[in-house]
Amino acid sequence: MAETKLNESIGEEEEKKEAEDQSFEELGVDARLLRALNKKGIAKPTSIQGVAIPLILEGKDVVARAKTGSGKTLAYLLPLLQKLFTVRADRKKLAPNAFVLVPTRELCQQVYAEVLSLVELCRVKLKVVQLNSNMLANDLRAALAGPPDILISTPTCLAKCLSGGILKAESISESLETLVLDEADLLLSYGYEKDIKALTPHVPRSCQCLLMSATSSADVDKLKKLILHNPFILTLPEVGNNKEEIIPKNVQQFWISCSARDKLLYILAVLKLGLVQKKVLIFTNTIDMSFRLKLFLEKFGIRSAVLNPELPQNSRLHILEEFNAGLFDYLIATDLSQSKEKDKLSKESDAVSRKSRKRAKLDSEFGVVRGIDFKNVFTVINFEMPHNVEGYVHRIGRTGRAYNSGASVSLVSPDEMYTLEEIRSFVGDEENKGTSSIAEFPLLTKNAVESLRYRAEDVAKSVTRIAVRESRAQDLRNEILNSEKLKAHFETNPRDLDLLKHDKILSKNAPPPHLRDVPDYLLDKPTKEAREMVKLARDAMGNNNNRRKGPKRKLRKDGDPLKAISLASKRPHKVRKTGGSDGNNSSDRHKRKKNKDI
Numbered sequence: 393m394a395e396t397k398l399n400e401s402i403g404e405e406e407e408k409k410e411a412e413d414q415s416f417e418e419l420g421v422d423a424r425l426l427r428a429l430n431k432k433g434i435a436k437p438t439s440i441q442g443v444a445i446p447l448i449l450e451g452k453d454v455v456a457r458a459k460t461g462s463g464k465t466l467a468y469l470l471p472l473l474q475k476l477f478t479v480r481a482d483r484k485k486l487a488p489n490a491f492v493l494v495p496t497r498e499l500c501q502q503v504y505a506e507v508l509s510l511v512e513l514c515r516v517k518l519k520v521v522q523l524n525s526n527m528l529a530n531d532l533r534a535a536l537a538g539p540p541d542i543l544i545s546t547p548t549c550l551a552k553c554l555s556g557g558i559l560k561a562e563s564i565s566e567s568l569e570t571l572v573l574d575e576a577d578l579l580l581s582y583g584y585e586k587d588i589k590a591l592t593p594h595v596p597r598s599c600q601c602l603l604m605s606a607t608s609s610a611d612v613d614k615l616k617k618l619i620l621h622n623p624f625i626l627t628l629p630e631v632g633n634n635k636e637e638i639i640p641k642n643v644q645q646f647w648i649s650c651s652a653r654d655k656l657l658y659i660l661a662v663l664k665l666g667l668v669q670k671k672v673l674i675f676t677n678t679i680d681m682s683f684r685l686k687l688f689l690e691k692f693g694i695r696s697a698v699l700n701p702e703l704p705q706n707s708r709l710h711i712l713e714e715f716n717a718g719l720f721d722y723l724i725a726t727d728l729s730q731s732k733e734k735d736k737l738s739k740e741s742d743a744v745s746r747k748s749r750k751r752a753k754l755d756s757e758f759g760v761v762r763g764i765d766f767k768n769v770f771t772v773i774n775f776e777m778p779h780n781v782e783g784y785v786h787r788i789g790r791t792g793r794a795y796n797s798g799a800s801v802s803l804v805s806p807d808e809m810y811t812l813e814e815i816r817s818f819v820g821d822e823e824n825k826g827t828s829s830i831a832e833f834p835l836l837t838k839n840a841v842e843s844l845r846y847r848a849e850d851v852a853k854s855v856t857r858i859a860v861r862e863s864r865a866q867d868l869r870n871e872i873l874n875s876e877k878l879k880a881h882f883e884t885n886p887r888d889l890d891l892l893k894h895d896k897i898l899s900k901n902a903p904p905p906h907l908r909d910v911p912d913y914l915l916d917k918p919t920k921e922a923r924e925m926v927k928l929a930r931d932a933m934g935n936n937n938n939r940r941k942g943p944k945r946k947l948r949k950d951g952d953p954l955k956a957i958s959l960a961s962k963r964p965h966k967v968r969k970t971g972g973s974d975g976n977n978s979s980d981r982h983k984r985k986k987n988k989d990i
């Protein structure tokens with residue numbers, strides 16, 4: 393596969409402005425899609441959309457690498473749909489015309505929901521299906537009957553359809569027009585190589601292949617070589633060598649130093665004193681820790697839901713939908729991506745399910761950190777630090793998405809200092825000479841923390857290992873029951889979000905009323921001021937009551953009190969795009985128009 397990279401040095405600011413100034417219309421997006429975007433409150437393209445959409449519309453193979461939350465999904469979905477809107481007499485329809493392959497079921501659901509909403513808003517007739525590995529052969533067959541126009545699946549499920557004869561290899565070769573590998577850097581690390589290799593011989597040469605990724609890695613290169621023909625490589629610098637830009641620049645990053653034992657106390661102070669904006673996504677490294685935190689917080693009247701791979705898929709999807717719809721403000725997500733617990737649990741649950749078939753199996757296609765678009769999350773809290781820089785980048789990438797702003801707060805124990813240092817040196821703190829891009833959290837005073845210590849330690853003692861184990865089992869039982877109800881319910885009411893609540897109290901005893909509010913005498917003056925400031929900002933952002941806000945709601949960036957205080961460095965925003973193609977392709981309208989290669 394020939395691939396040429398062109399790298400033209402043009403004024404970066406000028407380039408950025410140009411990409412940002414273009415409208416979707418100027419990019420060549422269809423009028424129906426323009427209306428749909430308008431209804432979704434999406435006004436102008438992000439940088440990656442600005443460069444990718446015209447190329448994809450021209451039928452080019454594209455590898456797009458851009459930071460988390462930069463709008464890669466619409467960058468490929470808009471041209472993909474536009475292509476399918478065009479009625480073609482020679483179009484073969486023996487199998488779906490477009491495949492979108494993603495690494496997790498959560499992402500399947502997310503992309504599926506996005507496509508459905510666009511298709512509905514455009515009022516076009518396109519059949520879209522998503523498949524998952526739990527579906528029985530008959531259900532898979534029924535879903536693929538027709539066949540649909542767009543298929544969204546994990547590679548494993550697609551491979552299963554191929555090997556089971558549910559999808560015929562010849563039909564794919566005849567009909568496949570577009571293949572998208574989303575979150576491409578994850579597909580191989582999730583162990584899908586064999587499944588992808590099973591598909592590639594049947595992908596016709598004429599098929600347009602698109603590869604979307606947040607990071608560049610050897611895996612992405614491997615996939616590129618496996619599937620793409622002479623692709624255009626679009627790289628926004630944040631995923632290239634420029635370390636400073638890898639974190640979305642609209643995320644303010646903070647850290648708090650505390651002992652591992654005091655973490656419950658500190659998170660209580662941050663949340664209960666209202667020092668961060670909602671909604672809040674909290675990451676832990678183990679399922680037990682998630683439940684410990686949930687039980688602890690609920691004693692103080694802070695209700696949260698736990699999202700973990702042990703839960704049935706329907707429940708996980710429902711939790712995500714409810715959180716995205718603003719039905720609760722605190723979500724505790726167990727990020728097992730780098731944890732030894734994942735392997736241990738997989739083995740355990742395999743063994744248990746072989747024996748009794750009672751316990752839910754840990755889902756290997758689960759992933760909360762990568763790709764999931766948690767809507768309107770303002771604050772990400774690392775209750776426990778991820779084990780490496782990549783984990784950090786992807787966790788905090790769950791806020792500050794597209795044109796929104798956000799903040800992250802990491803609770804760092806002495807044992808985790810090494811990781812923090814690694815992250816800081818990666819994001820360029822050293823070069824910033826003191827104006828650290830991960831600043832100490834400025835709103836929490838020692839006095840404020842100490843005023844809560846007695847209560848926090850008392851409650852923490854009551855959250856015993858047995859209580860955690862019981863609540864975890866209880867939650868699982870509830871969710872397995874819920875899951876069946878949800879399955880039936882979703883089939884008839886796909887948009888109804890009110891069936892079940894996931895932030896239910898799990899403690900055996902109701903939370904004591906006196907712990908719900910922090911008495912005024914416990915608060916020192918700076919804390920009162922900080923609290924008031926955050927509250928004012930929340931009001932200004934219209935974020936005080938965010939229940940059931942529609943997609944048009946936008947957070948105002950200037951309302952963030954941490955912005956005023958933070959020392960976070962101003963990193964220059966650069967858009968370096970590297971184009972790879974034959975380079976001599978005179979039909980490249982987009983290139984000509986801008987008098988440069990992309």
Ligand SMILES: Nc1ncnc2c1ncn2[C@@H]1O[C@H](COP(=O)(O)OP(=O)(O)OP(=O)(O)O)[C@@H](O)[C@H]1O
Pocket residue numbers: 434435436437438441458459460461462463464465466605606762763764765767789793794795
């Ligand atoms: N042009 C735009 N203007 C405003 N919001 C947008 C725009 N494009 C996409 N978004 C929104 O930005 C959010 C992030 O988009 P998306 O999930 O596609 O990011 P991503 O680049 O795929 O991130 P990740 O790498 O984490 O998967 C979504 O909620 C999406 O609706």
